[in-house]
Amino acid sequence: MNKLAVSLAGLQCFIGIGAVPSGVMMLMDSSGKNMSLSLEMLTNTPFNNFFVPALLLLFVNGIGSILGGLATFKSYKYFPEIAMALGSFLMIWILAQVYWMGLFWLHILYILCSFTEFGLAIALRQTIRRGIQ
Numbered sequence: 749m750n751k752l753a754v755s756l757a758g759l760q761c762f763i764g765i766g767a768v769p770s771g772v773m774m775l776m777d778s779s780g781k782n783m784s785l786s787l788e789m790l791t792n793t794p795f796n797n798f799f800v801p802a803l804l805l806l807f808v809n810g811i812g813s814i815l816g817g818l819a820t821f822k823s824y825k826y827f828p829e830i831a832m833a834l835g836s837f838l839m840i841w842i843l844a845q846v847y848w849m850g851l852f853w854l855h856i857l858y859i860l861c862s863f864t865e866f867g868l869a870i871a872l873r874q875t876i877r878r879g880i881q
Contacts, residue, residue: 749823752875756831756868757820763838763861764813771806774798793848808837828873835866 773783778799780786787797795801816834819827839862842855 749821750872750875752868752872753820753823753827756865756872757817759861759865759868760813760817760820760831760834763834763858763865764810764815764817767805767810767813771802771804771810774802775806778802789849804841808834809841812837828869828876831865831869832873835862835864835869838862838865 770783774780774785776782778797780789780798785798790796790798813834816827816830819830824830838858842859842862846855846859
């Protein structure tokens, strides 16, 4: 496993480990009060509460990213494609949040993570296709 793959797997686990607790907490209280969130944040969104965003956060960005990191660590055959899908989803997730709710500092961190994940996945996919890995 090369340095790019280790970096990708670590990034995926970082994203997942950050998303799981937040997703669980929002599912426990879809009003967001237990996380100091307000339903007013959702005024310009298609959501009335944090339940659906919590499901996506927990299962795609959270558990999905952790499983993607494990797939990368294990060099699963399709790990670059999985990482590209997860990176794309995270990009869309963050851009939608910025569009609907405005820009917060975490958006900058996670949009950078999404582009990095996608870029590493493309680089690894090309490396694999050339037979270098």
